[in-house]
Amino acid sequence: MKRTTLAAIALAVTAGLGLTGCAGAAGPAEQPAANGKTKLTVSVWNYEGTPEFKALFDGYEAANPNVDIEPVDILADDYPQKVTTMLAGGDTTDVLTMKNVIDYSRYANNGQLQEINSVVDKVGKDNLAGIDAFNMDGKYFAAPYRQDFWLLYYNKDLFKAAGIEDPKDLTWEKYTEIAKKLTSEADGKKVYGTYHHIWRSVVQAISAAQNDKDQNSGDYGFFEDQYNTALDLQKSGATLDFGTAKSQKTSYRTMFESGQAAMMPMGTWYIAGLLQAKKDGKTNVNWGLAPMPQKNDDGKVTTFGSPTAFAVNKNAAHSDEAKKFIEWAAGEEGAKAISKIGVVPALQNESVTAEYFKLDGLPTDELSKKAFTPDQTALEMPVSDKSAATDKILNQEHDLIMVGERSVTDGIAEMGKRVKSEVLGK
Numbered sequence: 001m002k003r004t005t006l007a008a009i010a011l012a013v014t015a016g017l018g019l020t021g022c023a024g025a026a027g028p029a030e031q032p033a034a035n036g037k038t039k040l041t042v043s044v045w046n047y048e049g050t051p052e053f054k055a056l057f058d059g060y061e062a063a064n065p066n067v068d069i070e071p072v073d074i075l076a077d078d079y080p081q082k083v084t085t086m087l088a089g090g091d092t093t094d095v096l097t098m099k100n101v102i103d104y105s106r107y108a109n110n111g112q113l114q115e116i117n118s119v120v121d122k123v124g125k126d127n128l129a130g131i132d133a134f135n136m137d138g139k140y141f142a143a144p145y146r147q148d149f150w151l152l153y154y155n156k157d158l159f160k161a162a163g164i165e166d167p168k169d170l171t172w173e174k175y176t177e178i179a180k181k182l183t184s185e186a187d188g189k190k191v192y193g194t195y196h197h198i199w200r201s202v203v204q205a206i207s208a209a210q211n212d213k214d215q216n217s218g219d220y221g222f223f224e225d226q227y228n229t230a231l232d233l234q235k236s237g238a239t240l241d242f243g244t245a246k247s248q249k250t251s252y253r254t255m256f257e258s259g260q261a262a263m264m265p266m267g268t269w270y271i272a273g274l275l276q277a278k279k280d281g282k283t284n285v286n287w288g289l290a291p292m293p294q295k296n297d298d299g300k301v302t303t304f305g306s307p308t309a310f311a312v313n314k315n316a317a318h319s320d321e322a323k324k325f326i327e328w329a330a331g332e333e334g335a336k337a338i339s340k341i342g343v344v345p346a347l348q349n350e351s352v353t354a355e356y357f358k359l360d361g362l363p364t365d366e367l368s369k370k371a372f373t374p375d376q377t378a379l380e381m382p383v384s385d386k387s388a389a390t391d392k393i394l395n396q397e398h399d400l401i402m403v404g405e406r407s408v409t410d411g412i413a414e415m416g417k418r419v420k421s422e423v424l425g426k
Helices: 008-015 051-063 076-088 101-109 117-123 156-161 172-182 204-211 221-236 242-247 252-257 270-279 319-330 332-339 350-356 366-371 387-402 408-423
Strands: 038-045 067-074 095-098 143-155 184-186 189-191 263-267 287-290 302-312 376-379
Touching: 038 051, 038 076, 038 319, 051 067, 051 270, 051 319, 051 332, 067 076, 067 319, 076 101, 095 101, 095 319, 101 302, 101 387, 117 143, 117 319, 143 156, 143 319, 143 332, 172 221, 172 263, 204 221, 204 302, 204 376, 221 387, 221 408, 242 387, 252 263, 252 270, 287 366, 302 319, 319 332, 332 350, 387 408
Parallel strands: 038 067, 038 095, 302 376
Antiparallel strands: 095 302, 143 263, 143 287, 143 302, 184 189
C-alpha cells in the first residue's frame, strides 16, 4: 500500500491543542475506525532508509487487513528530542519505537508509557534476547523486537591482497597490528586499515563490557587501555582521525562500502543496509564478519549491544491495537519478517535462526557464523534514571579526548569528577 508519513514536529505542535486533557491511566478512549480500518500510528526514524519498519508494517497489515499503519517519520539524529517533545505535548501516537534503553528508562520513569506485561508474557520472556533491559521492578513498558550487538566487518579482498589471514581470534593488540599493515595509499587514494566511528561506545561500551564494569559508576580507569588503542590507531593513520570524521559527518557506510576501510567495528543493524546496497549495485565490497577483538586471548567472546523495542504511548489513540501490533512484531511472525531482510530479531529460536541464514548475500563461512554467537553480550548502557545524564557527560569528555584537547588521564579523571558531582551527588 502507499504510505503517508507524518511530519513529527507538526504532530508534536498540534498534539497539545486539546489532547492533553483526555489522557488516562491506559490512554484516551479508542477512536473509531475510519473507512472500516484502524489507523495505527508508529513513530520511526528515517523510514525510507530503515527497511525493517516497512517489513514489519507490511507483514502486520497483511495479517490484519482491518489495520492501516501510518509511520510518524523523524530524522534519526533528531529522534530522541522529537519524541520527548511529542510526549511532553500530550501527543497520541500509538506505538513509540524505543531507539535505546536510555530513552526508554526516562520515558518509563516519567510515566509516559503503558505497562505491557501481558504482551511480554504472551511472547515469552525466555525467548526474547535483551528483555531484561526493560524490566523495571517487575514491570515492562516495552518489548524488544530486535537485538543488535557489535562485531567486526572486514573486506575479504583487501585482506587477501595484503596476504593476511581472515581476522579470527583477535585481541586488540593483534587487531591494531593488522590495521596498520592494511593501511596503504596509492594514486592519491588512502585505504585505512580500519574505521572507528565517532560514537563513544566504540571505546567506552566495549571497554565496560570486556572489563565487566558499570558506566554509571563514576570510576572510569578501565577506559584507559581502550582509549590508548583508539588514539594509537588514529596517530598512526590506520583510521580516519576523529576530528575529520566528526566535522565532515563521515558516513561509516561510505567508508566500508567504498573500500576505504579494511575493517570496521559496527553493530549488526548494518547487515541489512549492506545487503541492500549490494543488491542495488551501490557497492561491490566482498565482505565477511568476525567477532569483536577481545581484551584477553582466552577464546571467549564478549561484546556489547542494545535491543530496540516498541512501547505503547500513555496517551495512545488505539491502545488495544498497539498492544496487538507489539505482540506480533516481537513474536515469531515479526521475527521472521525482519530476519528476511538481515535484521537480527530479539526472538531467538531454531526456526528464526534458520530463516536468517537463508538471506541471499549473507556470508555463511564459519568465521561469520561464529561472529553471531558471542559468549556474552553486555548492555550498551545500563538501564537507570542516571543513564541519560551520565551519557551526556561521557559523550562530551569523549570528544575532548579524541580531538586531543584532553589527555586520556585528564579526560577520564574529568568524567569521574563530573558524573560523581552532577549525577551521583557525591
